[in-house]
Amino acid sequence: MTQEPITIAIIDDHDMFRAGVRASLEPWVQVIAEAGDVDSAVAVLHATTPAVVLLDVHMPGGAGGGGAEVLARCQDLAATTRFLALSVSDAAEDVVAVIRAGARGYVTKNISGEQLCDAIRRVDLGDAVFSPRLAGFVLDAFGSQSAPATHDDELDRLSAREQEVMRLIARGYTYREVAAELFISIKTVETHVSAVLRKLQLSSRHELTRWAAARRLL
Amino acid sequence: MCHDHCVSLFLPNVDTAERLPLRRPSVGRRLGGVCQGLALHLRVPVRTVRMVMLLAALTFGLGLVAYLFLWLTIPAGDPVALANELDVDARLVAQPNAVPPPQDGEVGGTASWWERIPLRDIATGVILVTVTVMLIADRLGAHLQWTWVFAGLIVLVGLFMAWGQLDSSRRGSLLEQAGGRTPVGVIRIAGGIALVIVGALLVLGQDREPSLMWQSLLASVVVLLGVAIVLAPWWLRTLNALGEERAAREIAKQRADIAAHLHDSVLQTLALIQRSVDQPGEVTRLARNQERELRAWLYNDRSSPGTSLASEARAVVANVENTMIDSLGTSQAISIDLVVVGDARPDENSEALLSAMNEALKNAVRHGRPPVSAYLEVRADVIEVFVTDRGDGFDVSMLGAVGPDRFGVRESIIGRVQRRGGSVEFRKMAIGGTEVKLSMPRQGHPVRSSVSPDGAQSLAPDSGPLGRKVL
Numbered sequence: 189m190t191q192e193p194i195t196i197a198i199i200d201d202h203d204m205f206r207a208g209v210r211a212s213l214e215p216w217v218q219v220i221a222e223a224g225d226v227d228s229a230v231a232v233l234h235a236t237t238p239a240v241v242l243l244d245v246h247m248p249g250g251a252g253g254g255g256a257e258v259l260a261r262c263q264d265l266a267a268t269t270r271f272l273a274l275s276v277s278d279a280a281e282d283v284v285a286v287i288r289a290g291a292r293g294y295v296t297k298n299i300s301g302e303q304l305c306d307a308i309r310r311v312d313l314g315d316a317v318f319s320p321r322l323a324g325f326v327l328d329a330f331g332s333q334s335a336p337a338t339h340d341d342e343l344d345r346l347s348a349r350e351q352e353v354m355r356l357i358a359r360g361y362t363y364r365e366v367a368a369e370l371f372i373s374i375k376t377v378e379t380h381v382s383a384v385l386r387k388l389q390l391s392s393r394h395e396l397t398r399w400a401a402a403r404r405l406l
Numbered sequence: 407m408c409h410d411h412c413v414s415l416f417l418p419n420v421d422t423a424e425r426l427p428l429r430r431p432s433v434g435r436r437l438g439g440v441c442q443g444l445a446l447h448l449r450v451p452v453r454t455v456r457m458v459m460l461l462a463a464l465t466f467g468l469g470l471v472a473y474l475f476l477w478l479t480i481p482a483g484d485p486v487a488l489a490n491e492l493d494v495d496a497r498l499v500a501q502p503n504a505v506p507p508p509q510d511g512e513v514g515g516t517a518s519w520w521e522r523i524p525l526r527d528i529a530t531g532v533i534l535v536t537v538t539v540m541l542i543a544d545r546l547g548a549h550l551q552w553t554w555v556f557a558g559l560i561v562l563v564g565l566f567m568a569w570g571q572l573d574s575s576r577r578g579s580l581l582e583q584a585g586g587r588t589p590v591g592v593i594r595i596a597g598g599i600a601l602v603i604v605g606a607l608l609v610l611g612q613d614r615e616p617s618l619m620w621q622s623l624l625a626s627v628v629v630l631l632g633v634a635i636v637l638a639p640w641w642l643r644t645l646n647a648l649g650e651e652r653a654a655r656e657i658a659k660q661r662a663d664i665a666a667h668l669h670d671s672v673l674q675t676l677a678l679i680q681r682s683v684d685q686p687g688e689v690t691r692l693a694r695n696q697e698r699e700l701r702a703w704l705y706n707d708r709s710s711p712g713t714s715l716a717s718e719a720r721a722v723v724a725n726v727e728n729t730m731i732d733s734l735g736t737s738q739a740i741s742i743d744l745v746v747v748g749d750a751r752p753d754e755n756s757e758a759l760l761s762a763m764n765e766a767l768k769n770a771v772r773h774g775r776p777p778v779s780a781y782l783e784v785r786a787d788v789i790e791v792f793v794t795d796r797g798d799g800f801d802v803s804m805l806g807a808v809g810p811d812r813f814g815v816r817e818s819i820i821g822r823v824q825r826r827g828g829s830v831e832f833r834k835m836a837i838g839g840t841e842v843k844l845s846m847p848r849q850g851h852p853v854r855s856s857v858s859p860d861g862a863q864s865l866a867p868d869s870g871p872l873g874r875k876v877l
Contacts, residue, residue, distance in 0.1 A: 278701065320779065324745035327783070358745045359792045360779030365835065 293317025
C-alpha cells in the first residue's frame with residue numbers, strides 16, 4: 189500500500205451521504221474536496237486535483253448532465269485524476285453514460301466501506317472497478333453469446349477470457365476469487381478488466397447506447 | 407366553480423362553499439337538464455324553477471331565450487360527481503336538507519306521472535304541427551312571408567349546428583382524442599357558418615339586385631378578414647396559453663401521481679422501518695422490498711407476467727429474502743445480489759430451473775454465509791444459474807451418499823432440474839464457500855450430451871479446481 193493516504197474528492201448532492209462516506213473512509217484516504225453540484229464540482233476539482241474522485245451520477249447544476257458532464261468538463265485532468273462513479277441507480281443508461289464519459293469504474297452506493305476503500309485504491313493504481321451488475325451489463329451489451337463474425341473490430345468483441353472474467357465478476361466473485369478460479373494472477377485479472385473497460389469506453393458499437401436506452405424502456 | 411369563488415369574494419356572507427357547481431345533469435332531465443341543473447345549483451325545488459321558466463316563456467318568450475342561452479352555455483355533467491372531484495365539501499351530498507341529487511329524488515318517484523310525458527317528442531310534434539298549419543294557411547290564401555321564414559329557419563339551423571357542439575356530452579372525450587379538432591366539429595362549424603351566411607343573404611337581399619349583393623358580400627368578407635388579421639395575435643396567444651395550461655396541468659397531475667405513490671409505498675415503509683428498529687433483519691427486508699418496488703416503478707422495469715425470465719428471477723429472489731426472514735428470525739439481515747444477463751420467455755424448463763434456484767438460494771441462506779449472490783445467464787442454447795455463498799462449504803462428498811436427510815437437496819434441486827434434461831453441479835470454491843451451478847437446456851435446443859439417467863456423472867464432484875487450494 190501507499191504510505192500517504194490517497195487524496196480523494198466526494199462529489200455528491202446529498203450531504204448525508206458525503207458525511208457517511210467521509211466517516212467510513214477517513215482513516216485510509218484523505219478527503220480534500222467536496223462538492224454538491226456540477227459547476228462547483230468542476231471548479232473544486234480543477235483547484236485541488238485529487239487522485240480519485242467519487243462521482244455521483246445524478247447531480248443538479250450545469251447543463252443537467254450530472255456526473256457525465258463533470259467528466260466531460262474535467263477531461264484536462266485525465267492524466268492526474270481518476271474517477272469512480274458511485275450511484276444508487278442501476279439503470280443501464282446511467283452506467284453506460286458515465287463509463288463512456290471516462291469513469292474508471294462503477295459501484296453502487298450500498299457497497300461496504302471496506303470494499304469502497306479497496307475500489308478507490310484500485311482506481312488510484314489505474315485499474316478498473318466493476319461491480320457484479322456492471323459486469324452483467326457488459327455481458328448483456330456485448331452479447332454474452334459468442335459475437336457474430338460481422339463485428340470484426342477488436343473493440344467490439346470480448347475475448348473468451350474476458351468474457352470468463354466478466355462472468356465470474358457478475359457471479360459476485362472478487363478479483364482474488366476470479367484469479368483463484370481461473371488460475372491466473374490478480375494482475376492478469378486486472379489487465380483483463382481494464383481491457384474490457386477500454387472496449388466499453390471506446391467501442392463504436394451503436395448497439396451499446398441503443399441497448400442501454402432500450403433497457404430503460406423494457 | 408370559478409363562478410362560485412368569484413361570487414364569494416364579493417358576497418362574503420353568502421355560503422357558497424356548499425353549492426353544487428352549475429351543470430346540466432343527464433339523469434332526471436326533462437328537456438336539456440337546464441332547470442335541473444339550476445335547481446341543484448340554487449338549492450331550490452326543481453318544480454319551482456320549471457314553473458318560473460314556463461311563466462317567463464309565456465311573457466314574450468323571455469324564458470325560451472333564457473333557456474336556450476343557458477342550454478348552450480352550461481356544460482353537461484353530473485354536478486354531484488364534479489363536486490366530489492373538486493373536493494367541494496362532500497358532506498353536502500349526504501346532508502338531508504340539501505337538495506337531493508336527481509338519482510334519489512326525482513327519478514323513480516311515484517308522484518312523477520307528469521315526469522314521464524315525453525316533452526321532447528311533444529316539442530317536435532308542436533313544431534311539425536306549426537309548420538303544417540302554416541302550409542295549410544298558405545294554401546288557403548293567407549299571405550305568409552315565406553322568404554323570411556325560410557331564411558330564419560336556415561339561420562337557426564346553422565346556429566344550432568355551430569353552437570350545438572357545446573352541448574355534445576362527448577365533447578370532452580372528443581377534444582381529448584383529437585386535440586380539439588375533430589372532423590365532425592369542423593364540419594359542424596363550417597356548415598353552420600355557411601348556413602348562417604346563406605340565411606343572412608336571403609334575409610337581406612330579398613328585393614335587391616344581385617350586383618349589389620355581390621358587392622356587399624365582398625365588402626363583408628374583406629371586413630371579416632381585416633378583423634381576423636387584427637385579432638389573430640390575440641387568438642394565437644390564447645391558444646398558446648391554453649396549451650401551456652394543459653401542459654402545466656399534465657405536470658401537476660404527474661407530480662400528484664408521484665406524490666401519491668411515494669405516500670402509499672415509501673412513507674409507509676419508512677414508518678414500518680422506524681417501528682422495527684430492533685429487528686435488523688426486518689428492516690433490511692422492508693428496505694429491500696421497497697427498493698425493488700421503487701426501482702421497478704422508476705425505471706419502468708415492469709413486464710407483463712409470463713414474458714420475462716429476468717423479472718421472474720427477481721421475484722424468486724424477493725420471495726426467498728422475504729420467506730427466509732420468517733424462518734430464520736428477524737435478527738439477521740438477508741440480502742441476495744442478483745445479476746441477470748439476457749432474457750427469455752419463460753417456459754416449463756425455465757420454470758423448473760427457477761424452482762431449483764429458489765431451493766438453492768434458500769439452502770445458501772440457511773447454511774452459507776453472506777454475501778449470497780445469484781447469477782442467471784440466458785445463452786443461445788442453455789440457461790445457467792449460479793448460486794454462490796461464502797459459507798464453510800457444503801461437503802460435496804456427502805452428496806455421493808445422499809441419505810434420506812438430504813432429500814431436500816436431492817429432490818428439490820437435483821431431481822427437478824434433471825427431469826427436464828438439465829444438470830446440477832455443487833462445487834466448493836477455492837476461496838471458500840459453495841457454488842451451485844444449474845444449467846437447463848432451452849426448449850427447442852435439445853441437449854447435445856446425453857445425461858445419464860441416474861445423474862451420477864453430473865453429481866460427481868468437479869475434479870477441476872475443487873479441493874485445490876490456490877493462494
